[in-house]
Each structure stands twice: as structure tokens, then as C-alpha cells.
Amino acid sequence: MSELTQNLKPYCVGRYLIDMPGDVLVTGGATVQGVRIESEAMTHEAYLQEVASRKAELRGTKSIDPYPFLYADDEIDGPDAHYFVYRGNLSDGPANRVFEAYKWDHGHRFKLGIEGSDYLHPDQTNKPYIQALDVKNDVPVKTALIFDLVKRLRWRSEDEIPREPGLCFFGAFLPGKATDKEDVGAQFVFPDNRDVSLGLGSNSSIREPNTLLQRGDQINAGLSSIKGGRTIRKGAVKLQGIDAEEWLIAGETDLGVPGSMFTLEANSMTSSAQSPLLTLDFYTGSPNAFMRDRIKAASMSESEAVAVWDIVSGTLRPRPNGF
Structure with a gap:
């Protein structure tokens, strides 16, 4: 495993x-x-073909009631960014709105989506439950949100480590100060060990009622349902500027072979914009985004998996000026 972890x-x-x-x-x-x-x-x-096809599809869809299906279809500052606002499914009510935006930058297509509602067009405010809503039309707010994100979003190579505040995710960077509604996830898969993956998640909008170790009874109960399930080790972990907890488990995986399932968690009960909930999950002998085939055995032994975990998990740290 030394070759695997010496050129990080x-x-x-x-x-x-x-x-x-x-x-x-x-x-x-x-x-x-x-x-x-x-x-x-x-x-x-x-990209242009995809947007053109989507445009034709939405323009060609007719609603089953007197109200429009497509409400907005336009560029955002030029042909390399486009957005739509439409009803969603044909069975959705006339107040339903789906926002869908596309942007192309440096060989990458970004797709953005969110749902909203408009009870004013057509006017449905005669219904008591709609009268009770604080916001009866969020289309203007969500349109502005989509436009803001599209304009700020840019391509980023995986080699680029930004020096300004902002969010990194696959192929992208979104500049901006940290907020309390950011959920980012990445999965890393070792090319010569396709059954080995590491998932890193950061979520500033979730705050757990307890920590990883405090959920011990629940975890131990789950272990009893895993063939060969057992704890390798567990405890508090001090990372670079992060206080975390880890729980390392061995047992039969979803592919029916003995493997490893390691978890690290930080900021569980204190998650915020400045210290989001962090989760790090490491699997061997398991399916992932790049490997779903059946295997006869995990490509790493338990001791090798622990060695890799100790090296890689220990490098997790806040990005300088990231917040």
C-alpha cells in the first residue's frame, strides 16, 4: 500500500x-x-444540442388544463447559459414550477434545478390553505437565485485549489462566503482497486442530535445483522483544525465478500456555515460509482485498508481562506 499513498x-x-x-x-x-x-x-x-433538444421537448409539451406548461425559456447572458421554468409533470397542479438551468464552461456542462410554486398565476388565493401561506409566489426569488448561481459558477480542474472563499465540487467552483445551506459530496475510487472508495460529504444545513460515538447502541445493533460484523476500532480523532470521531467496521459487504466500512464524523451537533457536518466513509469490497461488478474478494486486506485510512483521513482539513 506504500505505493498507493506515497504520491498523494x-x-x-x-x-x-x-x-x-x-x-x-x-x-x-x-x-x-x-x-x-x-x-x-x-x-x-x-451542449448546444442538449439545450436545443430540451427546448424542443418542453415547447412541444402541452398541458392537460387551460394553463401553460412552459413559463420561461431564455438565455442568461448569452448562448452558453439557458434556463427554463415549467410545470413539471403533466399531472402537476397549475401552481407547480420547476426551474432548470444549463451552463457550459471550458468543456463542462453544469445543470441546475430547484422546484417552486406560484399560486397567483392562476390565482388560487380563494383557498384557505393558500391564504395561510407566507409566500404565495416564489418564482421571482428563485429565478434570481438561479441567475446568481449560474453567473458565479465556473469550471475548475481537479488540480486547482482555489485561494478565495467558495465551494469546490466535481469540475466546478462556486465563489462566495459560506452559508448555512450548502451540501457537497464527492466520491473517490482507486483506479487499480475499483472496489475501494472514499466518500467525503460536507453539509451545513444538518445538525445531528448526537455524535457518531453516541450512536453506539444503534451501530452495534446494525453490526449484529452483518455477517461477520465487528468493530475494528472506534474513538475520538484529532485532525488539522477538526475534532472528529471514527468507527471502523469489518464484515460482509453488499457484494457478499468480507470487506471494510470505516466512518469519520465531525461537527455532528454543532453544524453551521463555518463548521459544517463532515462525513468521511471508506469502503472495500463494495460497489461504487465506478465499480458495480461481482467480485470474489476485496482487493485490500483489513490491515491494508486501515493503513490507507489512517494516512488519507488524517489529511482532511479546512481549505485556507475557504470560508
Whole structure:
């Protein structure tokens, strides 16, 4: 395992850094202020074709009532950013709104989405439950939110470690100060050990009622349902500027082979914009975004998995000026 961990480099996830092998496979996305954001490598021609196809599809969809299906269809500062506002499914009521935006930058397509409602067009304020709503039309607010995110969002190579405040996720960087509604996730898969993955999550909008170790009874109960399930070790962990807890488990995986399931958690009960809930999950002998095939055995032994975990998890740290 020494070859695997001797040439590590920093990767940016959310507002944090973690060191991983330089050839690691990466995927992930983010949800910011309720807006789901995903990125995909794509040529400019393919991007334009995708937007054109989506435009034709939405324009060609007719609602089953007298009200429109498509409410907005326009560019955002040029042809490389476009947005739609439409009803959603044909069975959705006339107040339902789906916001969908696209942006192309440096060979990557970003797709953004959020749902909203408008009970004023058509006017449904004669209904008591709608009269009780504080906001009866959030289309203007969510349109402004989508526009703001689209304009700020830019492509980022995995080698780039930004020096300004902002969120990193796969293929992207969103500049801006930390907020309490940021959910970012990334999965790293070792190319020569496709059954080995590490998932890092950062969520500033979730605050748990207890810590990882305080959920011991629940975890131990779950262990009893795993063939060969047992605790390798557990306890508090001091990282670079982060107080965390870890629980390392061994047992049969979803692929039916003995493997490892390690978890680290920080800021469980104190999650906020400046210290979001952090979760780090390490699996061997398990399926992931890049490997779903059946295997006869995990590609790492238990001792090798622990050695890799100790090195990699110990590098998790806040990104300088990230917040």
C-alpha cells in the first residue's frame, strides 16, 4: 500500500481539502440554497444540442388544463447559459414550477434545478390553505437565485485549489462566503482497486442530535445483522483544525465478500456555515460509482485498508481562506 499513498495530492471538496492519489477517479455534486448542481464533461456542440433538444421537448409539451406548461425559456447572458421554468409533470397542479438551468464552461456542462410554486398565476388565493401561506409566489426569488448561481459558477480542474472563499465540487467552483445551506459530496475510487472508495460529504444545513460515538447502541445493533460484523476500532480523532470521531467496521459487504466500512464524523451537533457536518466513509469490497461488478474478494486486506485510512483521513482539513 506504500505505493498507493506515497504520491498523494490535495483535492478540494466543499470548503475542505483531502489528500488522495493523483490518479484517483472522482465524481460528485452539490446542493446550494436548495438548488441541485451537477457537472458533466461535454463538448460545446453537444451542449448546444442538449439545450436545443430540451427546448424542443418542453415547447412541444402541452398541458392537460387551460394553463401553460412552459413559463420561461431564455438565455442568461448569452448562448452558453439557458434556463427554463415549467410545470413539471403533466399531472402537476397549475401552481407547480420547476426551474432548470444549463451552463457550459471550458468543456463542462453544469445543470441546475430547484422546484417552486406560484399560486397567483392562476390565482388560487380563494383557498384557505393558500391564504395561510407566507409566500404565495416564489418564482421571482428563485429565478434570481438561479441567475446568481449560474453567473458565479465556473469550471475548475481537479488540480486547482482555489485561494478565495467558495465551494469546490466535481469540475466546478462556486465563489462566495459560506452559508448555512450548502451540501457537497464527492466520491473517490482507486483506479487499480475499483472496489475501494472514499466518500467525503460536507453539509451545513444538518445538525445531528448526537455524535457518531453516541450512536453506539444503534451501530452495534446494525453490526449484529452483518455477517461477520465487528468493530475494528472506534474513538475520538484529532485532525488539522477538526475534532472528529471514527468507527471502523469489518464484515460482509453488499457484494457478499468480507470487506471494510470505516466512518469519520465531525461537527455532528454543532453544524453551521463555518463548521459544517463532515462525513468521511471508506469502503472495500463494495460497489461504487465506478465499480458495480461481482467480485470474489476485496482487493485490500483489513490491515491494508486501515493503513490507507489512517494516512488519507488524517489529511482532511479546512481549505485556507475557504470560508
